[in-house]
Amino acid sequence: MHLPDYKEARSRDKRTYNRINFTLDKNIEKKYVGKKYHVKTYGCQMNEHDSENICAMLEALGFTKTDDYLDADLVILNTCSIRENAHNKAFGMLGRLKHLKNEKKDLLIGLCGCMAQERSVVDEILKDYKFVNFVFGTHNLYELPKIIDKAVEENKQQIEVYSREGDLVEGLPVIRSNSYKAYVNIIYGCDKFCTYCIVPYTRGRERSRKKEDILEEVNELVKDGYKEVTLLGQNVNAYGKDLYEDYNMGDLLEDIAKLDIPRVRFMTSHPWDFTDKMIEVIGKYPNIMPSVHLPVQSGSSKILKLMGRRYTRESYLELFHKIKDTVPGVTISTDIIVGFPGETEEDFLETMSLVEECRFDNAFTFIFSEREGTPACKLEDNTSLKEKEERLQRLNEVVNSIFLEKNKALVGKTLKVLVEGTSEKKDMYFGYSETNKLINFTSDKDILCGDIVDVEITDAKTWSLDGKRI
Numbered sequence: 001m002h003l004p005d006y007k008e009a010r011s012r013d014k015r016t017y018n019r020i021n022f023t024l025d026k027n028i029e030k031k032y033v034g035k036k037y038h039v040k041t042y043g044c045q046m047n048e049h050d051s052e053n054i055c056a057m058l059e060a061l062g063f064t065k066t067d068d069y070l071d072a073d074l075v076i077l078n079t080c081s082i083r084e085n086a087h088n089k090a091f092g093m094l095g096r097l098k099h100l101k102n103e104k105k106d107l108l109i110g111l112c113g114c115m116a117q118e119r120s121v122v123d124e125i126l127k128d129y130k131f132v133n134f135v136f137g138t139h140n141l142y143e144l145p146k147i148i149d150k151a152v153e154e155n156k157q158q159i160e161v162y163s164r165e166g167d168l169v170e171g172l173p174v175i176r177s178n179s180y181k182a183y184v185n186i187i188y189g190c191d192k193f194c195t196y197c198i199v200p201y202t203r204g205r206e207r208s209r210k211k212e213d214i215l216e217e218v219n220e221l222v223k224d225g226y227k228e229v230t231l232l233g234q235n236v237n238a239y240g241k242d243l244y245e246d247y248n249m250g251d252l253l254e255d256i257a258k259l260d261i262p263r264v265r266f267m268t269s270h271p272w273d274f275t276d277k278m279i280e281v282i283g284k285y286p287n288i289m290p291s292v293h294l295p296v297q298s299g300s301s302k303i304l305k306l307m308g309r310r311y312t313r314e315s316y317l318e319l320f321h322k323i324k325d326t327v328p329g330v331t332i333s334t335d336i337i338v339g340f341p342g343e344t345e346e347d348f349l350e351t352m353s354l355v356e357e358c359r360f361d362n363a364f365t366f367i368f369s370e371r372e373g374t375p376a377c378k379l380e381d382n383t384s385l386k387e388k389e390e391r392l393q394r395l396n397e398v399v400n401s402i403f404l405e406k407n408k409a410l411v412g413k414t415l416k417v418l419v420e421g422t423s424e425k426k427d428m429y430f431g432y433s434e435t436n437k438l439i440n441f442t443s444d445k446d447i448l449c450g451d452i453v454d455v456e457i458t459d460a461k462t463w464s465l466d467g468k469r470i
């Protein structure tokens with residue numbers, strides 16, 4: 001048994017990583033033919049992409065996928081710990097699985113992802129969730145086949161969570177959930193330690209993949225007909241710092257833009273590491289999409305300092321305007337936390353005024369959620385939940401009205417849309433514009449998913465646009 005340990009998770013000593021290639025033990029390959037699996041994913045794109053690797057490993061073991069967990073022989077919950085509600089959802093699902101297991105004694109249940117890296121969660125599993133067959137962490141995802149097989153053969157709960165990152169694994173199998181858009185990890189972990197954030201503890205220190213491995217993966221995707229790649233990392237801007245003297249995110253973006261891939265996106269960017277070179281490259285290459293996710297978190301420099309964000313309101317605005325001025329037609333989206341400990345009405349009004357100035361194209365807004373073990377938990381917090389909820393509502397009203405106004409300004413314009421599918425009613429296609437706007441549209445002629453087509457915008461809603469293909 002290996003249990004998570006926050007002290008180790010916090011350590012950032014200089015280490016070199018073995019870069020190993022994934023291999024599957026031939027003795028267990030296809031051993032589980034006839035069995036069905038269901039993977040439920042919570043949280044961010046990183047988790048979604050991890051689940052694509054999990055599915056591929058399970059299929060290599062012989063499992064086949066089912067969309068209905070009631071029908072599965074194996075259920076894996078790939079969890080998120082960013083806020084308390086993500087936590088609660090996963091525990092709610094574990095409750096339902098407990099009932100299911102009462103009827104289906106052979107059901108295998110596994111838990112992985114960020115919650116598995118939390119000691120308190122694992123202690124709870126050990127104490128009250130004995131029916132969970134195995135738990136594994138974010139650093140040893142690649143050991144999943146071995147862990148499942150051990151859980152079955154030994155018929156005993158397996159807890160295999162490492163807080164110290166081990167090897168950086170290449171060659172993990174993957175079953176991508178979309179045939180036109182692909183996620184590509186470029187960097188794992190985060191060293192920023194924003195005071196509210198659990199990620200540096202659950203995902204470990206920043207570890208970049210080698211540029212050759214990334215470029216090769218994108219090249220393969222191009223050959224397979226993919227139209228869009230999203231470069232993933234908790235903080236993609238830190239790419240290369242741990243690995244190269246003179247090769248960073250700007251250089252990587254440029255090298256990827258030179259490949260024959262129609263659309264390149266990246267997320268998430270910390271404003272602190274956003275270099276001029278990156279801005280220049282985004283502006284220069286038409287296949288790097290003019291859409292940047294740039295979390296601001298707060299408009300008050302006092303709160304930003306308490307959050308450990310390493311920038312001020314002024315320096316954020318300077319960067320924001322530099323990106324707007326250099327990249328034609330760029331859209332910028334953001335994340336905002338309200339009710340951080342110590343946030344006064346004046347601080348909140350600074351966030352509101354920043355939002356009015358930036359007029360973001362999209363914003364994910366949250367109430368601060370205490371995460372055990374993070375420094376923000378120790379800060380004095382005199383604001384009631386009711387007040388925080390009211391702030392969130394006021395903020396949402398303003399950001400939503402801005403989204404709608406900005407979308408309305410697009411009516412009559414023609415945007416390029418990567419077609420992803422048809423809507424539920426099948427009478428409309430949908431896809432995303434270069435600027436990452438969701439567009440539902442009609443077309444006189446049949447079109448193929450994966451095509452990039454011109455769509456004239458006919459109507460605007462808060463979170464989407466309607467249009468017709470021209």
Ligand code: 5AD
Binds near residue numbers: 196197335
């Ligand atoms: N409470 C509320 N929101 C959080 N986020 C991260 N940690 C917390 C927390 N403890 C938000 C931030 C981040 C996004 C992914 O989630 O806005 O950018």
Ligand code: SF4
Binds near residue numbers: 191197198234
């Ligand atoms: Fe968390 Fe993002 Fe800050 Fe890293 S940069 S600690 S992932 S909020």
